[in-house]
Amino acid sequence: MWLLQSSIGKKLIMSISGLFLLVFLLLHMSVNFVSIISGEAYNEACHFMGTNIFVQIMVPVLAAGFVIHIIYACVLTLQNQKARGSDKYASSSKTKVPWASKNMFVLGIIVLGFLGMHLMHFWTKMQLSEWLGEEQALGYTLVSALFKNPLYAVLYLVWIWALWFHLTHGFWSAFQTIGLNNGKWIPRLKVIAYIYATVIAVGFTIIPIFFWLVPGK
Amino acid sequence: MDKTINITLKIWRQKNPKTKGNFETYPLKNISIESSFLEMLDILNEQLIHEGKEPVVFDHDCREGICGMCSLYVNGHPHGPDEDVTTCQLHMRKFKDGATITVEPWRSAGFPVIRDLMVDRTAFDKIIQAGGYVSVNTGGVPDANSIPISKINADEAMDSASCIGCGACVAACKNASAMLFVSAKVSQLALLPQGRIEAAHRAKAMVAKMDELGFGNCTNTGACEAECPKNISISNIARLNREFLTAKIKD
Numbered sequence: 244m245w246l247l248q249s250s251i252g253k254k255l256i257m258s259i260s261g262l263f264l265l266v267f268l269l270l271h272m273s274v275n276f277v278s279i280i281s282g283e284a285y286n287e288a289c290h291f292m293g294t295n296i297f298v299q300i301m302v303p304v305l306a307a308g309f310v311i312h313i314i315y316a317c318v319l320t321l322q323n324q325k326a327r328g329s330d331k332y333a334s335s336s337k338t339k340v341p342w343a344s345k346n347m348f349v350l351g352i353i354v355l356g357f358l359g360m361h362l363m364h365f366w367t368k369m370q371l372s373e374w375l376g377e378e379q380a381l382g383y384t385l386v387s388a389l390f391k392n393p394l395y396a397v398l399y400l401v402w403i404w405a406l407w408f409h410l411t412h413g414f415w416s417a418f419q420t421i422g423l424n425n426g427k428w429i430p431r432l433k434v435i436a437y438i439y440a441t442v443i444a445v446g447f448t449i450i451p452i453f454f455w456l457v458p459g460k
Numbered sequence: 461m462d463k464t465i466n467i468t469l470k471i472w473r474q475k476n477p478k479t480k481g482n483f484e485t486y487p488l489k490n491i492s493i494e495s496s497f498l499e500m501l502d503i504l505n506e507q508l509i510h511e512g513k514e515p516v517v518f519d520h521d522c523r524e525g526i527c528g529m530c531s532l533y534v535n536g537h538p539h540g541p542d543e544d545v546t547t548c549q550l551h552m553r554k555f556k557d558g559a560t561i562t563v564e565p566w567r568s569a570g571f572p573v574i575r576d577l578m579v580d581r582t583a584f585d586k587i588i589q590a591g592g593y594v595s596v597n598t599g600g601v602p603d604a605n606s607i608p609i610s611k612i613n614a615d616e617a618m619d620s621a622s623c624i625g626c627g628a629c630v631a632a633c634k635n636a637s638a639m640l641f642v643s644a645k646v647s648q649l650a651l652l653p654q655g656r657i658e659a660a661h662r663a664k665a666m667v668a669k670m671d672e673l674g675f676g677n678c679t680n681t682g683a684c685e686a687e688c689p690k691n692i693s694i695s696n697i698a699r700l701n702r703e704f705l706t707a708k709i710k711d
Contacts, residue, residue, distance in 0.1 A: 245708050246708075248671075249667060249668065249671055249704075249708075250637075250667065250670070250671050250675075250676075250677040250678070251667060251700075251701055251704045251705065252708070253677060254677055254678065254701075255705060319677045319679075322676060322677060323634070323635035323636070323637075323676040323677055323679070325569060325674070325676075326568060326569050326570065326635055326636040326637070326674055326675055326676030326677075327567070327568060327569065327634065327635065327636045327676065328567055328568050328569040328636065329569075330481075330567055330573075331567065332533060332536070332564055332567055333470075333472075333483065333562060333564060334533070334535055334536040334562040334564065335536055336536050336537075336632070336634070336683070337535065337536035337537050337541070338536070338537065338538075338632050338683045338686050338687050339686055340681045340682055340683045340686060341681070341682075344679065344680065344681040344682065345634060345681055347679065412680070415680075416679070416680040419680050419694070419697065419698050419701070420678075420680070420701055421701065421702075421705070422698050422699065422700075422701035422702025422703075422704075422705055422706075423698070423702075424695065424698035425695045425698060425699070426693055426695040429694065429695060429698075
């Protein structure tokens with residue numbers, strides 16, 4: 244099967260799963276943003292995410308998206324290291340390339356590590372407990388309490404900005420792999436990638452800072 | 461009189477593909493800054509022969525930047541620190557007096573070292589043999605405008621065709637991917653009517669051969685484009701992806 248065996252096929256899987264995760268991130272950020280506008284509205288949005296049927300169908304699809312993206316990242320990285328050969332260059336490469344593009348795998352590991360922590364802190368207490376029929380923690384109370392902890396807030400920001408680097412390369416790279424690119428659109432997509440990554444990262448960053456700075460929230 | 465410099469060379473020496481190689485250091489005095497990098501290596505080899513030692517083996521042919529034979533990974537750059545030139549067009553004025561210059565062969569699983577700085581690049585020939593041609597003889601130069609071709613396509617095909625197949629893209633890529641080379645070869649033909657007919661088959665066959673020969677997967681870092689002596693654009697890679705994916709989906 245060419246999709247699973249050819250280099251471009253495997254890259255297409257990375258690209259499509261990546262694009263899918265990009266859409267999810269935008270949605271997640273928008274819902275989170277509600278929390279700084281109104282606590283009540285945020286709790287309602289959380290409840291909706293835990294009960295709406297379409298969302299419940301999408302959750303396993305989303306999880307599969309993550310798993311596929313991670314598995315193929317490992318497969319491709321291992322193949323690439325093998326292709327580089329056993330003898331390495333003695334002089335380190337001086338070729339100018341964006342830092343993020345060389346470190347996508349490491350950035351991915353950082354994002355994944357914090358994702359585990361994030362799921363434990365929020366997802367198990369919110370969506371999972373709703374599924375299990377247990378009493379669900381009020382989303383707003385949970386967010387507000389966790390972000391008041393400075394250590395958690397700082398770790399959260401490290402996570403989000405590692406994600407920013409990952410997205411700056413991932414966004415335009417996904418289009419390049421599908422072939423939706425040319426001499427004119429490469430620079431444009433790179434700019435859009437920076438805009439998208441920054442909107443996501445700033446959106447997520449405002450929330451802990453808001454809970455930190457505004458007393459009584 | 462030309463200005464001259466004294467340099468120290470750290471050169472990879474390896475007897476044959478099977479033995480383990482190592483770096484040897486050679487001091488070299490009074491090198492004219494007007495000499496090319498390969499002329500400098502010729503001087504080194506003269507010196508080594510006079511000392512009764514084995515000269516350094518390196519690839520070279522036309523020495524005017526069009527044949528794609530010369531290689532060398534010089535101080536962390538394929539084809540050295542100068543922009544958009546091959547090693548033979550690199551001049552010693554790019555180096556400072558007293559500098560230490562590290563010279564290595566291309567490194568990748570697809571290009572095994574034959575001896576010293578010479579690597580086996582027949583993998584590229586095999587990729588071309590897999591589909592980088594037009595099957596029927598299309599005759600001599602056709603009359604101008606008998607087959608209308610847009611200026612944009614003509615220019616892009618010409619730019620893609622300027623790839624000399626030196627392998628700097630593979631040498632520069634952290635994944636040792638040959639995508640820039642393959643995409644340039646697919647593009648130069650796919651953009652013109654004579655090559656268009658077999659474009660789908662060509663993309664599939666050349667990519668399959670590239671994968672089979674152990675080149676890596678492109679992660680769009682753009683290192684190939686930055687080091688390419690002929691300035692081949694990664695927009696060719698997007699075109700190859702497009703050609704390959706549409707061909708496979710149509711099947």
